[in-house]
Amino acid sequence: MSGIYLDHAATTPVKPEVAEAMRPYLTEEYYNPSSVYQSSQEVRKKIEEIREGIAGAIGAEPEEIYFTSGGTESDNWALNALGRKNGRIPGHIITSSIEHHAIFHTCKRLEQSGIPVTYLPVDKRGRIRINDLKRAIRRNTSLISIMYANNEIGTLQPITEIGMLARTYGIPFHTDAVQACGQVPIDVRKEQIDLLSASAHKFGGPKGVGFLYARKGIPLRSLLEGGGQERGLRAGTENVPGIVGMGKALELAVQTMEERRKRETFLRDYMIQRITEEIPFTRLNGHRWYRLPNNINVAFRFINSESLLIMLDMEHIWASGGSACNSSSTAPSHVIEALGVPGEYKNGVLRLTLGEENTLEEADHAVDVLKIVIEELRKESPEYEDYQKQEKTPDEDGTLK
Numbered sequence: 139m140s141g142i143y144l145d146h147a148a149t150t151p152v153k154p155e156v157a158e159a160m161r162p163y164l165t166e167e168y169y170n171p172s173s174v175y176q177s178s179q180e181v182r183k184k185i186e187e188i189r190e191g192i193a194g195a196i197g198a199e200p201e202e203i204y205f206t207s208g209g210t211e212s213d214n215w216a217l218n219a220l221g222r223k224n225g226r227i228p229g230h231i232i233t234s235s236i237e238h239h240a241i242f243h244t245c246k247r248l249e250q251s252g253i254p255v256t257y258l259p260v261d262k263r264g265r266i267r268i269n270d271l272k273r274a275i276r277r278n279t280s281l282i283s284i285m286y287a288n289n290e291i292g293t294l295q296p297i298t299e300i301g302m303l304a305r306t307y308g309i310p311f312h313t314d315a316v317q318a319c320g321q322v323p324i325d326v327r328k329e330q331i332d333l334l335s336a337s338a339h340k341f342g343g344p345k346g347v348g349f350l351y352a353r354k355g356i357p358l359r360s361l362l363e364g365g366g367q368e369r370g371l372r373a374g375t376e377n378v379p380g381i382v383g384m385g386k387a388l389e390l391a392v393q394t395m396e397e398r399r400k401r402e403t404f405l406r407d408y409m410i411q412r413i414t415e416e417i418p419f420t421r422l423n424g425h426r427w428y429r430l431p432n433n434i435n436v437a438f439r440f441i442n443s444e445s446l447l448i449m450l451d452m453e454h455i456w457a458s459g460g461s462a463c464n465s466s467s468t469a470p471s472h473v474i475e476a477l478g479v480p481g482e483y484k485n486g487v488l489r490l491t492l493g494e495e496n497t498l499e500e501a502d503h504a505v506d507v508l509k510i511v512i513e514e515l516r517k518e519s520p521e522y523e524d525y526q527k528q529e530k531t532p533d534e535d536g537t538l539k
Contacts, residue, residue: 141454142500147289147317147491149457152383153342159386160344163379171376172365181378181465188385192349195392196334197325204350204358204368208318211361212335213240213283215372216312219359220281220333221248229280231255234266235476238289238314242472245283258284264293265426269301275307282311284320288333290473290489291424292433294322301330310356315525316340316348320391321430322399332356338380343387347380394494402431402492405501409434409490412505417512421483423474432492437474437483440522441515446488449511455504458489463466471506482521 143151156188163181171182182477190200206212233245235257256274258266266284282304287294297313305313312333315324319334320341326334333356337348352358357535364373406429414420419439438446443459450457470484479487490504 139173142496144455144457144490144492144496146493146506147292147340147489149339149345150342150493151495153387153390155390156343156383156386160379160383162429163382166283167378171378172367181411183377185378185381188381191385192388193351195388197323197327198351199354199393201369202351204352205376206348206350206361206372206374207346207377208339208348209238209314209335209337210240210519212337212348213238213314214244215358215361216335216352217244217248217281217283218239219361220310220312220357221253226267227232229253230276230278231281231283232258232271232274232279233283234245234258234260234285234295236260236264236288236291236473237283237285238316241283241314243286260293262478263428264288264291264423264427264473264477265295265425266298266300268296271300272303275309277302278293279307279309282309284311284313286313286315286324287322287430287433288424288473289317291477292317292430292472293353293424294318294428294430297331298329298468301332304332305330317430320388323395326351326353338384338387341387342389343384344380347377347384349384359518381471388423398494401494402496402505405498406431406434408498409501409505410436412502413508416505417509421479423477423479423487430491434490434492436488436490437479438486438488439482440519440525441486441512443485443487445515446486446511449506449515453507453511455507457491460486465531 167181169178169181171178171185172324186200191202193200193203206215218233221231231245231248231253233255248298249255258270258274260266261417282300284295284300286297295511301311310332311330313331314335316335316337317340318324332353335348337343358371360371362373367373367376410422413436414422417438421437423435423437447457474484474487501516
């Protein structure tokens with residue numbers, strides 16, 4: 139069924155070139171890269187070729203790239219490896235109050251094991267304050283983990299400033315770059331990033347594969363015990379088709395990034411302007427400018443997200459109310475809570491995330507449908523009816539409020 143897909147932060151379609159690059163490693167070139175015969179060693183060479191390409195895309199060295207099953211595993215690996223100073227002395231982790239659940243929930247579990255965690259507040263646009271970070275640093279701080287870009291509101295963090303501060307204090311700095319990788323330029327050396335998580339299906343690759351960058355010298359502990367894969371730190375036979383697909387997807391993403399950013403930023407700003415100007419009782423969530431080029435997050439008063447998404451789905455427009463990882467919950471997300479979004483807007487959050495296949499015509503149609511749907515929903519809202527009655531109540535001088 140054709141429709142307008144506006145949920146690219148949840149996942150992206152696999153590009154045809156990516157599927158074609160993967161195909162031989164699902165059929166003819168199916169060999170285990172750990173075997174010693176020639177066909178297997180050719181597969182091994184392909185893996186190392188992909189490792190080199192991914193490293194180059196983010197300014198790293200090939201031996202600093204570790205293949206994983208995706209962003210969640212990479213995030214967990216970084217936190218569990220560096221959450222302690224050593225086996226006996228508890229470390230201290232600094233993160234933000236708007237991290238993805240892969241970070242947020244792992245930090246909560248580490249707290250239960252006795253590791254203190256500081257959750258930095260964010261301003262009303264979703265950015266941490268560098269002074270807050272500096273004040274939070276302790277003598278036993280063992281890791282700073284701040285996401286590159288938020289998965290719900292798209293806000294970009296001051297990554298270079300965080301990296302410089304962390305390096306000054308000799309504290310490893312990890313960033314969850316799942317939403318940023320392939321969307322914005324990343325240079326781990328210039329930005330002084332020590333660890334970085336990414337996931338292929340967010341930039342046109344397959345699901346179930348990602349990577350962790352860990353700078354040389356970072357004391358990365360083994361994640362999975364077993365064979366000697368990934369230099370003995372992440373055991374298990376490599377997901378060769380997934381790795382090949384991820385490599386091709388990131389290659390294409392880097393090649394097209396500048397053009398995509400310009401185009402998606404134009405569509406993003408165009409839709410934000412139309413939505414906020416043409417639909418009353420609307421607010422933009424996240425930073426207006428320090429924002430992913432494809433992210434639109436708005437909140438509407440007098441409606442709830444669940445009903446809105448169902449009605450959009452009926453019109454073949456596919457979006458989300460926030461993180462796809464928390465889609466079953468009807469409560470406002472911890473990100474929306476952390477921003478201090480007013481109570482009357484919290485339940486009406488809509489996230490629209492663009493992809494390179496979206497057109498201006500689709501953007502216009504989506505906004506036109508959104509206007510109609512929201513008007514219909516508000517007609518059924520008792521709160522909106524009460525508001526209208528209140529507005530139409532005459533003052534003592536006979537004028538309408």
